[in-house]
Amino acid sequence: MRRAGSSFFMPVTRRCIAWLIGAVLLLPLLAQAAASPTPTPFRIGVAPHSSARVILEMYQPLRLYLEQVLQRPVEIVTAPDFTEFARRGMAQNYDIAITTGHQARLLQTDAAYVPLLTYQADFKAVALVAADSRFRQPKDLAGSTVIGLSASSLVTLWGQHWLLRNSVAEATLRYVSASDSVGQLLLKGEGSAGFMSLANYQNLPPAVRSQLRLLAESLPMAGRVYVLNARHARQREPILAALWAFAETAEAKQYFAKHQLGGYRPLEPRELVALEPYANEVRLVLKQGK
Numbered sequence: 001m002r003r004a005g006s007s008f009f010m011p012v013t014r015r016c017i018a019w020l021i022g023a024v025l026l027l028p029l030l031a032q033a034a035a036s037p038t039p040t041p042f043r044i045g046v047a048p049h050s051s052a053r054v055i056l057e058m059y060q061p062l063r064l065y066l067e068q069v070l071q072r073p074v075e076i077v078t079a080p081d082f083t084e085f086a087r088r089g090m091a092q093n094y095d096i097a098i099t100t101g102h103q104a105r106l107l108q109t110d111a112a113y114v115p116l117l118t119y120q121a122d123f124k125a126v127a128l129v130a131a132d133s134r135f136r137q138p139k140d141l142a143g144s145t146v147i148g149l150s151a152s153s154l155v156t157l158w159g160q161h162w163l164l165r166n167s168v169a170e171a172t173l174r175y176v177s178a179s180d181s182v183g184q185l186l187l188k189g190e191g192s193a194g195f196m197s198l199a200n201y202q203n204l205p206p207a208v209r210s211q212l213r214l215l216a217e218s219l220p221m222a223g224r225v226y227v228l229n230a231r232h233a234r235q236r237e238p239i240l241a242a243l244w245a246f247a248e249t250a251e252a253k254q255y256f257a258k259h260q261l262g263g264y265r266p267l268e269p270r271e272l273v274a275l276e277p278y279a280n281e282v283r284l285v286l287k288q289g290k
Contacts, residue, residue: 123223
């Protein structure tokens with residue numbers, strides 16, 4: 001926020017200085033890339049909150065920007081589901097992982113990834129039903145099929161806890177690959193309720209969103225968090241500076257506005273720690289090999 005009476009040029013100057021410092025600190029990484037005749041792509045893994053097509057489109061501006069800054073190819077990759085994404089992250093497959101807070105916590109504690117930043121917009125999970133359905137209260141879902149993402153998705157884990165807190169008896173959970181499918185399946189009558197993030201609900205096509213109704217909404221949680229692979233830990237500050245510089249570009253501002261993300265913000269000190277119980281559930285899923 002600009003203070004009253006402050007110079008218009010001061011924030012620009014600070015941004016320029018931060019960018020220059022980041023560029024200087026990136027020199028070792030750039031030299032390493034230049035020394036290789038065919039530099040390996042810098043891989044950004046994005047958790048499968050939407051279809052692969054949507055994810056590749058969403059993160060195209062970031063990919064193009066980082067290719068210029070890093071002077072090496074940058075790939076946006078995802079996984080078939082959240083469990084496989086966590087498994088690949090634990091196997092060090094990503095240079096940067098962008099995933100919900102509970103998996104970011106798991107990658108931080110169990111695979112030495114370094115937290116970078118998150119988005120300004122609150123991340124919430126929601127329970128949705130068809131607008132004209134008979135489902136008005138949690139108890140109405142008893143004995144029905146409820147749709148979630150994979151067993152280690154934050155919205156699905158929240159949804160399972162919500163069902164337990166509300167003593168919903170004998171509900172069967174069906175997993176689908178991406179949140180894009182949840183709304184369509186509800187409208188087809190193939191489930192009583194579905195779990196997805198509030199942001200993904202808001203980004204559904206208007207014709208779909210208008211036929212759905214919110215049954216419940218979570219408290220804010222750490223949403224899509226950027227974590228850096230430990231092999232790049234020495235470049236944390238310049239990479240972080242590059243992300244902040246990207247946030248000032250017209251392309252980034254358009255991306256933030258389109259997806260109602262608000263921009264980047266730093267993580268609070270204990271924000272990921274609060275999601276340790278959910279991270280532990282992902283550990284159990286991975287251990288069981290689901």
